[in-house]
Amino acid sequence: MKVAVVGLGLIGGSFALALKARGLATTLVGVEANAQNAAVALQRGIVESILPLSEAIADADLIALAVPVDVIPQMAVKILNRVAPHQIVIDMGSTKEELCEIISLHPSRARFVATHPMWGTEFSGPQAATVDSFSGRSVVICEKERSDAAAVATVEELYRALGMSVLEMNAEQHDLHAAYVSHISHITSFILSTTVLEKEREEEAIFNLAGGGFDSTVRLAKSSAKTWIPIFMQNKYNILDVLREYIHQLNLFRKALERDDTEALNDIITRANDIRKVLQK
């Protein structure tokens, strides 16, 4: 299978490395607007060559879109405008409603498979790409019924070959769940970071005392604005909904602490502990 990866950042780069390591691509070409990222991708052997979009996609069996989500919809349309009936286009973005609406009536809609591999790190760029990504994680395929069945089968097989389990969901459900299990975590980490940096001017103290759980909770605060602002904007209403609920529950905790209401604190923490069941099953 000839593969073209559009966008050689963390996700596109890791996808290419994983395909290469498992011998799943006969050729691997990339499209990358950022010259520095393009150079790193070539240097690391992530792709064989960097080509302009039209050349890269011309000969590809599979075209994978791994650019920021604010760019995906327009790029999806441009690629679908040129796609031949045997070609498959996927995206790997973290939001789906906007994309699925934009391409919904495109005459080549069936060639597109909307996917979201649930993997990422706080790092970005091709230098952060790793070969053992994706494996053991889930990938969501949205609006499967709008895609050609054989194209879906090919894409699912590919993700399974990378060690992923495949889930189906409509775009609306996807964006709601993604707000809860991914997007909000980034916001709580960003704000934990700004809060601590704002208050703790003695940065040495933060570093030296880390080990009490701060590191893992704040890890995602290293994530890139370029990736995340478009995600927050595209999933704005779901995220605002989660964020309001989160702030409400924080205020309940704060009030319980102010009142020395250890019974209420115990109730909150005991309910929070239930996440054990969810994450360990």
Next chain:
Amino acid sequence: MKVAVVGLGLIGGSFALALKARGLATTLVGVEANAQNAAVALQRGIVESILPLSEAIADADLIALAVPVDVIPQMAVKILNRVAPHQIVIDMGSTKEELCEIISLHPSRARFVATHPMWGTEFSGPQAATVDSFSGRSVVICEKERSDAAAVATVEELYRALGMSVLEMNAEQHDLHAAYVSHISHITSFILSTTVLEKEREEEAIFNLAGGGFDSTVRLAKSSAKTWIPIFMQNKYNILDVLREYIHQLNLFRKALERDDTEALNDIITRANDIRKVLQK
């Protein structure tokens, strides 16, 4: 050195295992009120025997208090009431002001060294104790000038032998920093968990979609109420201060998102990214 560990949970158990593995204790006895924990501790070889407090401490060169922080001050006093001039008592709790005040005028205050090894996990009990804990982390020693110099030297040497770096701080500074780098992280995780569990009734979805950063951000939500409520109560004013600032900054983020103010979002995220410098130096 003959060591008595009072409280064989995660911290006390791990401390005992680490001492044993490095041959730093000639005898290791434990005090544990919970019969099940006592049985696990013996079964795992964490201590050689479980004794009543008075027997356990009678013969010990070092007595380490690793019980919840609401129990530490009274127990510290009871132990200091019986301590001989060659014995050393330490605590390993996550708050220090209350303890240091309670023991401040005790005639044997100099035999006590107040310590906080900055290590922990979301698990509790002797079954969660691990031998490779502490190493590579910091330990804070508070109010060092109130302790006997030779006792401090012995305790520092012991922690260094476990691979820890030693910091000094007064109790007030300690509790303030601990609120920022440890206590608040637990609260944000607890509340992330309750928020997601409240809204996401389809628990299957949470589990399947995890991988987008949720796991690490919510990890601490598995932590025990029994450990954490006393910490929150003892460090109430510092924690309320951090919590108010955190909620304030979350509201700034929420408003920026509501207004589509990508410039403000970019400013927040860019500031949050500065945590990279602090955590990587």
